[in-house]
Amino acid sequence: MLTLKFIQENKDEVIQRLKIKNFDAAGIVDEIINLDNQRKATQVEVETFQAEMNGLSKKIGELFKSGKAAEANEAKARTGELKENIKGLDAKLSEITSQLDEQLVQLPNLPNEIVPPGKGEDDNVVVKSGGEMPVLNNAVPHWDLIKKYDIIDFELGTKITGAGFPVYKGKGARLQRALINFFLDEADKAGYEEVLPPLLVNEDSGFGTGQLPDKEGQMYHATADNLYLIPTAEVPVTNLYRDVILKGSELPIRNCAYSACFRREAGSWGAHVRGLNRLHQFDKVEIVQVAHPTKSYEILDAMVAHVQTIVEKLELPWRLLRLCGGDISFTSALTYDYEVYSAAQERWLEVSSVSNFENYQANRLKLRFKEEGEKKAQLAHTLNGSALALPRIMAAILENNQCAEGIRIPKVLVPYTGFDIIN
RNA sequence: GGAGAGAUGGCAGAGUGGUCGAAUGCGGUGGUCUUGAAAACCAUUGUACCGCGAGGUACCGGGGGUUCGAAUCCCUCUCUCUCCGCCA
CATH class of the missing domain: 3.30.930.10 (Bira Bifunctional Protein; Domain 2)
Structure with missing residues (x-):
C-alpha cells in the first residue's frame, strides 16, 4: 500500500496519477488524510494521559516503599479517572486505526509515468x-x-x-x-x-x-x-x-x-x-x-x-x-x-x-x-x-x-x- | 493424536510485581594502540509513532484480563522443543 506520509504530502498527485488506472481516489484520499489527522490527535491525547499515569504510578511505588501508605492511597484516587480516559481513548484510537487501514488497502499502487492510458x-x-x-x-x-x-x-x-x-x-x-x-x-x-x-x-x-x-x-x-x-x-x-x-x-x-x-x-x-x-x-x-x-x-x-x-x-x-x-x-x-x-x-x-x-x-x-x-x-x-x-x-x-x-x-x-x- | 516443557534485543542467555527498553556474553560499528593485522582496552549498537527540539509513548510470540504499577500473575490463541503413537 501507499505510505501515509506520501499520501499526506502528495495528495493531488495521488489522485491525478490514479486516474490512469481509471480509479477515482479523491474520496478515499480525503478520508485517509482525515483519519490520519484524527489518529495523530488521539494518539497525542492518549499519550499525555499515559505519561501522567506512568509518573503517578512511580510516585505511588515510592510512597509505599517509604512507608507512607496513607499518602499512596490518596494518590491512587486520581488513577481511576486517568484509567477511564486512557481506556476510552485507546478504544477510539484502535477504531480509527482499523478504519484507516481499511481505506489504505483500497488504494491501488500509483502507475509509473510511462504507463499508457486505456481501458483494457x-x-x-x-x-x-x-x-x-x-x-x-x-x-x-x-x-x-x-x-x-x-x-x-x-x-x-x-x-x-x-x-x-x-x-x-x-x-x-x-x-x-x-x-x-x-x-x-x-x-x-x-x-x-x-x-x-x-x-x-x-x-x-x-x-x-x-x-x-x-x-x-x-x-x-x-x-x-x-x-x-x-x-x-x-x-x-x-x-x-x-x-x-x-x-x-x-x-x-x-x-x-x-x-x-x-x-x-x-x-x-x-x-x-x-x-x-x-x-x-x-x-x-x-x-x-x-x-x-x-x-x-x-x-x-x-x-x-x-x-x-x-x-x-x-x-x-x-x-x-x-x-x-x-x-x-x-x-x-x-x-x-x-x-x-x-x-x-x-x-x-x-x-x-x-x-x-x-x-x-x-x-x-x-x-x-x-x-x-x-x-x-x-x-x-x-x-x-x-x-x-x-x-x-x-x-x-x-x-x-x-x-x-x-x-x-x-x-x-x-x-x-x-x-x-x-x- | 497423547503427555510435558518453553517463546526475552542480530545470536546466546539472565530477569517471578515498581528503580527493566531490559544484566551478562558473543557478534556489529567507531576509536585507542600497531608499519599493517590480531589481541587488548574505551565507546557505541532494536523498531515504530508524536514533537523544531528537549522529550514523550508503545513494543519482552499474538490477543485479552488483574493491579496505582506487568517481561514477571491469570485467561486464551499461535508457534517451537522433548517423549510416546502414527507415517512419506
Missing part, C-alpha cells in the same frame, strides 16, 4: 516483437494435438479433480518437466538463487503481497487450517522477506522458484479459454527481486530482457507489451507482458508478466533495508516476473512445431527431454 487489453502498447511467424497449413489446435499424441488428458483430470486440472502423460509429462528444468537453469545462469517454497500460505503472506483482502476469491482456501493455495510463487517467495530489515549491501536479492500455481478463476471462463489456455492448476517458474529504490527500473529492464532470451531460445514468435492503466494490476507500478504467437489459434498468448511494485508491497511486508552508516531504515522495492508460465508455452510449442512427422522439440529442450519429436 486492447489499449496495451506493443513495445517490440521478434521471432519468426510459422507458416502452417491446416494447423491443428493443441487441444486436438494432445489427444492425437496422448500427452495431456483433460478428461482424466476432470475425473480425479475437476475441470482445469489436466493430467500430463508420457512425453507430455516429460516435456513439462523439461521446461521447468530449462527455465530454472536459465534463471540460475542469470544469477537467481533457487528456492522451493511451500504451496500453501497463511493470511499474513496473502496480505503481504496484496492477494488479500482484495483478491480473496481468486485463491483456493483450505478453511480447516486457514491456509491459501498459492496463485503464484511470488507470494511465498516475496514473503520470505516480510518483516525483514536488510543491509544495503545485500541488495539486490534475486530468487527464482518453480511452483505449481492454483487459481479459482471464478467467473472468468468463456471464449478463448479452451485447452491449456486457462487452468486451475499450472506450473510456473517465477523470478523475484528485492531492489534498492534507485535501481528498480534498471532491474525491471534486466528481468524483461531475461524473459526475452528464454522465449527466443524456444524459437517462439513473441511480442512485448507495456500494459495500459486499465490492464495493469492493482499493486503494480509498471508491468510488461510477453506474449507468444500460437499458429493454430491464430492469436497471441500471454506467457509472462514482469512488474515493478516499487514500495507498494514492501510497505505491507515491512520489507526495509538500511544503508551502511544510516540510522533510518527505508522501504525496498519488490519486482517479479514469470520466467515462464508453462501451459501456454506448451500450447505454442505444440501448435507451432507440428509437422507431418509429429511435433518437433525445440533444440534447447532436447537435452532435457531426451527426445526430439513427439509422434
Whole structure:
C-alpha cells in the first residue's frame, strides 16, 4: 500500500496519477488524510494521559516503599479517572486505526509515468516483437494435438479433480518437466538463487503481497487450517522477506522458484479459454527481486530482457507489451507482458508478466533495508516476473512445431527431454 | 493424536510485581594502540509513532484480563522443543 506520509504530502498527485488506472481516489484520499489527522490527535491525547499515569504510578511505588501508605492511597484516587480516559481513548484510537487501514488497502499502487492510458487489453502498447511467424497449413489446435499424441488428458483430470486440472502423460509429462528444468537453469545462469517454497500460505503472506483482502476469491482456501493455495510463487517467495530489515549491501536479492500455481478463476471462463489456455492448476517458474529504490527500473529492464532470451531460445514468435492503466494490476507500478504467437489459434498468448511494485508491497511486508552508516531504515522495492508460465508455452510449442512427422522439440529442450519429436 | 516443557534485543542467555527498553556474553560499528593485522582496552549498537527540539509513548510470540504499577500473575490463541503413537 501507499505510505501515509506520501499520501499526506502528495495528495493531488495521488489522485491525478490514479486516474490512469481509471480509479477515482479523491474520496478515499480525503478520508485517509482525515483519519490520519484524527489518529495523530488521539494518539497525542492518549499519550499525555499515559505519561501522567506512568509518573503517578512511580510516585505511588515510592510512597509505599517509604512507608507512607496513607499518602499512596490518596494518590491512587486520581488513577481511576486517568484509567477511564486512557481506556476510552485507546478504544477510539484502535477504531480509527482499523478504519484507516481499511481505506489504505483500497488504494491501488500509483502507475509509473510511462504507463499508457486505456481501458483494457486492447489499449496495451506493443513495445517490440521478434521471432519468426510459422507458416502452417491446416494447423491443428493443441487441444486436438494432445489427444492425437496422448500427452495431456483433460478428461482424466476432470475425473480425479475437476475441470482445469489436466493430467500430463508420457512425453507430455516429460516435456513439462523439461521446461521447468530449462527455465530454472536459465534463471540460475542469470544469477537467481533457487528456492522451493511451500504451496500453501497463511493470511499474513496473502496480505503481504496484496492477494488479500482484495483478491480473496481468486485463491483456493483450505478453511480447516486457514491456509491459501498459492496463485503464484511470488507470494511465498516475496514473503520470505516480510518483516525483514536488510543491509544495503545485500541488495539486490534475486530468487527464482518453480511452483505449481492454483487459481479459482471464478467467473472468468468463456471464449478463448479452451485447452491449456486457462487452468486451475499450472506450473510456473517465477523470478523475484528485492531492489534498492534507485535501481528498480534498471532491474525491471534486466528481468524483461531475461524473459526475452528464454522465449527466443524456444524459437517462439513473441511480442512485448507495456500494459495500459486499465490492464495493469492493482499493486503494480509498471508491468510488461510477453506474449507468444500460437499458429493454430491464430492469436497471441500471454506467457509472462514482469512488474515493478516499487514500495507498494514492501510497505505491507515491512520489507526495509538500511544503508551502511544510516540510522533510518527505508522501504525496498519488490519486482517479479514469470520466467515462464508453462501451459501456454506448451500450447505454442505444440501448435507451432507440428509437422507431418509429429511435433518437433525445440533444440534447447532436447537435452532435457531426451527426445526430439513427439509422434 | 497423547503427555510435558518453553517463546526475552542480530545470536546466546539472565530477569517471578515498581528503580527493566531490559544484566551478562558473543557478534556489529567507531576509536585507542600497531608499519599493517590480531589481541587488548574505551565507546557505541532494536523498531515504530508524536514533537523544531528537549522529550514523550508503545513494543519482552499474538490477543485479552488483574493491579496505582506487568517481561514477571491469570485467561486464551499461535508457534517451537522433548517423549510416546502414527507415517512419506
